[in-house]
Amino acid sequence: MPAVLAATRWGFDTAVAVGAASIDDPRWERMGKATFADQFERLRATSPQTTVLAVHGDVEADSKHAIKLHEVVGGERRCIPAADHNCLFPMVMSKELVGLMDEVLAVLPSAKGAQ
Numbered sequence: 001m002p003a004v005l006a007a008t009r010w011g012f013d014t015a016v017a018v019g020a021a022s023i024d025d026p027r028w029e030r031m032g033k034a035t036f037a038d039q040f041e042r043l044r045a046t047s048p049q050t051t052v053l054a055v056h057g058d059v060e061a062d063s064k065h066a067i068k069l070h071e072v073v074g075g076e077r078r079c080i081p082a083a084d085h086n087c088l089f090p091m092v093m094s095k096e097l098v099g100l101m102d103e104v105l106a107v108l109p110s111a112k113g114a115q
Contacts, residue, residue: 018055057087
């Protein structure tokens with residue numbers, strides 16, 4: 001989640017969150033600071049160009065977190081058919097991860113101009 005916030009704050013074209021925790025998770029709060037959800041909402045007004053891809057498996061909690069992130073930040077949400085929190089590991093083992101990364105990178109705004 002911190003990497004997604006940083007990408008939004010610094011105006012990167014894209015950010016990818018895999019199995020990210022809740023945007024409202026109290027672990028992301030600091031005394032006297034706005035919550036991540038509040039920071040994202042403010043940053044979206046000044047950095048709307050950042051596209052966020054939220055990747056998750058079939059774990060209910062991960063799906064809910066990805067939906068919330070998508071609602072607040074925008075972008076795209078992708079469910080990988082895996083019944084595990086670490087949804088990319090099965091793809092590594094089956095040699096499908098490279099295909100997913102090629103697909104993801106091919107649709108990102110910064111990659112479109114390079115084609």
